Structure formats: C-alpha cells, structure tokens
Amino acid sequence: MQRILLLKNKTAQKDKYETTFQSYGFEPVFVPLITHTHVPQDLLQLLENNAYLAQLQNIIVTSQRTVECLYESVLPRLEAPAKQSLLQKTVYAVGPSTSDFLMRIGFSNVKGGSDAGNGSILADIISSDISSQFPKPEPLLLVGEIRRDIIPKKLSSAGILVKEVITYKTANMPDNLIRFQHHATEGSWVVFFSPQGTEDIIEFIKKANYKIASIGPTTQEFLKKKGIKPSVVSFKPDEQNLLNAIISANTGSI
Template identity: 55%
Template sequence: MTTSKTVLLLKNKTEGNDRYDVLFKEKGYNPKFIPLIKHTHLPQELLHLIADESYLKNLRYIVVTSQRTVECINEQILPQLTDKQKQLLFDKVVYTVGPTTASYLERSGFKNIKGGHEAGNGDILSDIIVSDLSSNNKDNMHEILLLVGKIRRDIIPKKLNDNGFSIKEVIVYETDTLKDNCENFQATLEDNCWVVVFSPQGIDDILEYIKQNNILTNHKIQIAAIGPTTEKFLNQNGIYEMIVSPKPDAHSLLNEIERHSKHET
C-alpha cells in the first residue's frame, strides 16, 4: 500500500511548538489537527487552596495527568500568585504521566518532576508514587494533591487510596465535545492517510461515519491509537486493525508509523 504523508491528528494543537507538529514535519509528513473538544479552566478551588500559605507550605506532592491542567496553572493560577507563592509551588514534587506533560511542567517552572517518560499511563504512575512514598512512612502521611479534569478515570485515586494514601482531588478544567467533529473529519480526510486517535472523547460520530461508509477500505486509511486505553475503546467499537503507540508521545508514535510503513513496503 502506498501511504500518504498526511497524518490527521484528532486532538487540539498545543499552543507554542506542538511536538507532534514539529517532529512529523521534520520527517516530511503533513500533520493536520482536528480538534474534537474544547477546554474550560476552573481555577477557583485551586487558587483558594494555594492562597492559604500554611497549606502551600505543608503540601509536598502534586499529581498532574494532563496538559490541560498545566495550561490552567500557567494561564489562570501563576499570574495571580506572589513570587513567594510561585517559588513554594515550583518546589513541590510533581508526578505526571508522559514526557510531553513533564516537559510542559518543566517549562512552566517546576523543578522536581517524576514519572514522565517512565509513566506511560495512570496505572504505571500510581505504582511509581506508591513505590516512592511507601519507602518512607512519613511521606505516607502527607496528603497528595491530585489535579484533574471534570471527566476523569479513577485509576490513580483508587490505587493510592487502596495503599493508604490521603488524596485531595481538585477539578481544574472541564471539557465539552465540539458539535462539528464529523464534518471537520470528512472535510480533511484524504485517501491513504493516517488517522491518529488520542482519546475516546469526541470521536463517536467519526467512528460511526468510518464504519457506515467503510472508510478503512474505500479510502485505505490507517488508524493509530495512543495507548492501550484508546486501543481498547476502538476495539469495543468495531475497529481492530491499527497500530498502537507504545508511549503517549510524538517520538513513539512517529517511530511506530515509520516502522509500520517500512514493513508495508
């Protein structure tokens, strides 16, 4: 099969230098972003917590699982903090999923970031946190601040609670599905292109369109999934032929597409 160099990325393009955009263009691909959801920041509860200097001083561990959380911190939280509060916040240990979010946190000013490359999903990150903090009984007694979206999975809080850790969940953003996702997908679709699915959210109409119109065969598109959760969702919805990026980052996805393309030829 002759594969197009167009890659449809079903995600919002990250502000600044989106790593998927940069890396795929460097390799001669034509990345096109199709946003499926919109994000709204909800900073009030977190601002209220951080404004309490006693709480901020005693806080030791923060868990961040999404770039949306970092965007909320950068755009809504940091501009309202004093220099002293910023320094106290940046000194916290931050556990995060994936290298992209870890890099984003580092650029924001956080200094002690764990997980990242080693934590491809929330389950792995939970194991890292349990391993790190269980080695010191004093650490086990500190409350962990978990910054989440309104729609989230409960893997991390469940595993941490099961291991005796105290969790405080604070919602810092919410997401809503855009209404014209399928129309945008149809307008952007090309024969022989790659379609990269990052999340189950906002993709239902697109999947129905793909199945009802036999798009995989008629347009010879190829599907790539970011991680096992998205792969499982696609399988449950009748999509089985795909590649799966071993890690949720641009390098891993690009390498898997390149490897598959070479095998096909």
C-alpha cells in the same frame, strides 16, 4: 507528503507531535474534538492558603490541559512567594509531553514522565516514593471534570489519600465529523488520543480507507469495541513512539 490527522487539541506553547512529524516529512493536521474551559478558582483558593501551601509536598498531573490551566490561569494570579513555592514542589506527571510542558513553565522537580505512560504506572512510582513516609503526605491530584479514578484508588490501597481538585471542564465541539471530513484525504493516518468526541468519526471511517493509530491501550480497547482494529498502537503515549510505529507500518516492518 502523507497527512497525519491528530484528533487532539494543539498544545499551547509548542506541540511536539507537530514538530516531530514535520521533521520526518509528514503533514500533521490537528482536528480538535473537545473544548476545554479552565476552572482555576478552587485551586487558587487552596494555594493562597499559606499554611496549606507550606505543607504541600507532592502534586499529581495527568493531563496537558491541567498544565495549560496552571500556566494561563493559576501561576499569573499567584503572589510571587506562593508562585515560587509552588514551582518547587515535586510534581508527578503521566507521559513525557506533560512532563516536558511542566518543566517549560518552571517546575523544577518533575517525576514520572517517560517512565509513566499511564496512571497505573505513575501511581506505583508515587507509592514507592512516599508509602514509607510517616505521616504520609497527601498529594494534590489535579484533574479534569471527566477523569478515571485509577490513581486515587491505587494510592488508597497503599494507604495514601489524595486531595482532588478540578482544573478544567470539557465538552464535545460541534461538527466534529464535518471538520474531520474537511481535512481527511485518502490514505491518511488518523490518530486517536481518547474516546471523547469520536463517535461520529468512528462510524464514518468504518466505510473509508484510512490507517488508524491509537496512542495507547485504553483507546485501543475502545476502538475495538466499536469495531475498529488500529493498524498501530504507540508503545508509549508520546510523539516519538507514535512516529516509530507509523513509520514501521508504512515500511511494512510490523
């Protein structure tokens, strides 16, 4: 059984990377590198404003961490009418995992998902949907404290302004390299999901025999700058495309 080291936090409720890789005979092991702290106060204050909630049409979510904040720290604290109203809003999500998670917690109109593998593509989808509306609605963009500004910049160029609200903060966990070494075995696959928290691990794996996978081109470019060429890059940022890439590499078909 080949080990797959997933350098990420395990998703609350159900993590599809775990179930998908297990179903194909791999041994997925999560090695979380960063801690997440929910900061729901600003969002709650906004959503408890009945006038704002009534006019809100679109929400943008780029991370499963934001969905966890909604599920654990926002929805349970809203009054029933506000909760029902929120769950009926159109939500634009990056990637299928985030989209699926949103639907599992009760959002009924989720767009993007598997059709939006990154923020730039999602911004194009949003712009196509609402740029012709007048007056243009102001989407609510829910983000982490550390984030890229691709979506607001691209939407702004299309005349669409967004309201950004931070929903979580992140920090590197202590002893990332020690915990990685504890789980790593010769010939393991190591999957990088983002640059954050990986510095010590990158220096270590340069001297070791691991197969490297990147979840997408942004992380791939980061790894290349650090002197590491990934064996595979997932075609889309989801568990099935990552699995397919790794299986192809293992069978020598790429």
